[in-house]
Amino acid sequence: MKYRFHTFDYLVYLLSYVFFFLFVADILNALPALSALPSWLYLVLAVLLNAWVLPIPGIHPRRLPEAGQAPEPEKVAAPPREQALPEPAKKPVPSSKEKLEKGLSKTHKGFIDRISSVFRKSNTIDESLLTELEETLVGSDIGVRTAYTIFEYVQKNSGRITSPGQAMDAIKTEVDAILEKREHPLVIPEGVKPFVIMVTGVNGSGKTTTIAKIAHRFKSEGKSVVIASGDTFRAAAIEQLEHWALKVGADFVKSQEGADPSAVAFDGLQAAISRNRDVLIIDTAGRLHTKENLMEELKKTKRVLDKKLEGAPHEILLVLDATIGQNAIEQTRQFNNALDVTGIAMTKLDGSSKGGVIVGIANEFEIPIRYIGIGEDMDDLQPFVAQNFVNALFLDN
Numbered sequence: 001m002k003y004r005f006h007t008f009d010y011l012v013y014l015l016s017y018v019f020f021f022l023f024v025a026d027i028l029n030a031l032p033a034l035s036a037l038p039s040w041l042y043l044v045l046a047v048l049l050n051a052w053v054l055p056i057p058g059i060h061p062r063r064l065p066e067a068g069q070a071p072e073p074e075k076v077a078a079p080p081r082e083q084a085l086p087e088p089a090k091k092p093v094p095s096s097k098e099k100l101e102k103g104l105s106k107t108h109k110g111f112i113d114r115i116s117s118v119f120r121k122s123n124t125i126d127e128s129l130l131t132e133l134e135e136t137l138v139g140s141d142i143g144v145r146t147a148y149t150i151f152e153y154v155q156k157n158s159g160r161i162t163s164p165g166q167a168m169d170a171i172k173t174e175v176d177a178i179l180e181k182r183e184h185p186l187v188i189p190e191g192v193k194p195f196v197i198m199v200t201g202v203n204g205s206g207k208t209t210t211i212a213k214i215a216h217r218f219k220s221e222g223k224s225v226v227i228a229s230g231d232t233f234r235a236a237a238i239e240q241l242e243h244w245a246l247k248v249g250a251d252f253v254k255s256q257e258g259a260d261p262s263a264v265a266f267d268g269l270q271a272a273i274s275r276n277r278d279v280l281i282i283d284t285a286g287r288l289h290t291k292e293n294l295m296e297e298l299k300k301t302k303r304v305l306d307k308k309l310e311g312a313p314h315e316i317l318l319v320l321d322a323t324i325g326q327n328a329i330e331q332t333r334q335f336n337n338a339l340d341v342t343g344i345a346m347t348k349l350d351g352s353s354k355g356g357v358i359v360g361i362a363n364e365f366e367i368p369i370r371y372i373g374i375g376e377d378m379d380d381l382q383p384f385v386a387q388n389f390v391n392a393l394f395l396d397n
């Protein structure tokens with residue numbers, strides 16, 4: 001409880017200093033009239049009066065507020081709970097399953113809904129329905145080869161299919177079988193340090209953002225990360241990467257615009273080795289003056305890394321933009337021919353209805369799908385888990 005001073009207390013306080021003044025004056029013999037009393041008496045009076053008003057815990061308050069007096073502000077009773085202002089509702093954090101379902105909702109509409117609408121037209125699986133299914137699959141984003149892989153599976157089993165639900169289940173089973181084969185999460189093997197990841201892909205596919213997201217994942221697992229800016233084609237690309245490196249707490253090996261990308265990769269590897277870091281992630285350009293030029297540059301970077309550290313790069317991650325649909329199949333072919341890609345990250349699934357292309361890529365290439373990007377936030381990169389992906393894609397089917 002706080003003690004409230006009254007005018008009286010201030011007078012006492014003032015008086016204490018008057019006595020102190022008298023004490024000093026007596027010592028100095030400035031006022032001869034005071035010498036009748038011993039000087040220590042003035043000091044004692046000064047101290048006692050001063051102590052009266054000092055709000056020393058346990059001593060003050062000597063005088064509690066009288067009954068009826070306005071209560072101290074902190075004594076005001078807290079309003080009943082129901083009257084208290086409601087706390088701002090915390091936004092529930094969506095689970096990774098919810099994020100995946102939301103992220104794949106456009107592809108669900110663009111791929112799955114189109115197929116299921118074929119089956120909704122008729123309850124019997126006859127020739128004309130199969131023809132329509134064939135056309136729909138070929139017209140989807142999965143590529144002709146994969147369209148026939150799925151179609152033939154349905155055709156083969158059509159004798160046992162008696163309802164649209166069963167037909168969709170058959171397609172789901174086949175899509176799942178295709179994707180399961182490519183589920184190999186990126187795991188850093190024991191004793192490989194630094195683990196070197198070279199990230200490739202065309203301009204705008206999401207390389208830089210994906211590098212930041214992967215670095216963020218590794219950092220949250222307690223690993224140390226170096227990022228090297230091998231996209232020396234544009235100064236803005238270097239700055240963008242530096243910004244992300246800083247944000248996720250990774251070391252950054254910077255380059256100048258126009259610098260030799262393989263030299264930057266080399267510097268990055270040197271830094272990762274000398275600083276004893278766990279992971280090195282190298283960004284690369286997605287565009288050079290010609291495509292041949294780009295592929296040659298990437299091959300050179302790969303060679304330089306291997307020369308410095310045998311086996312490096314341990315991962316050549318191809319970043320593919322889901323919004324380009326079937327073009328991603330051709331991109332995979334080109335990058336894979338030049339570099340022997342060891343993993344794929346498919347980005348922007350959240351912004352695309354053409355994400356079905358991932359099924360085509362999984363069917364045509366024996367390349368593990370490592371990650372999927374379903375948004376622009378740091379947490380919007382998920383390791384690829386076929387079962388989860390298929391369940392989200394076929395939601396309600």
Ligand SMILES: Nc1nc2c(ncn2[C@@H]2O[C@H](COP(=O)(O)OP(=O)(O)O)[C@@H](O)[C@H]2O)c(=O)[nH]1
Pocket residue numbers: 201202203204205206207208209210286347348349350351372373374375376380
């Ligand atoms: N919606 C969405 N946008 C993404 C995703 N991944 C990347 N992007 C965006 O795609 C754009 C290009 O990405 P960037 O990393 O600069 O591509 P880069 O040229 O290959 O390095 C940026 O605006 C990113 O925010 C994703 O998974 N979802």
Ligand SMILES: [Mg+2]
Pocket residue numbers: 207208209231237
């Ligand atoms: Mg970039």
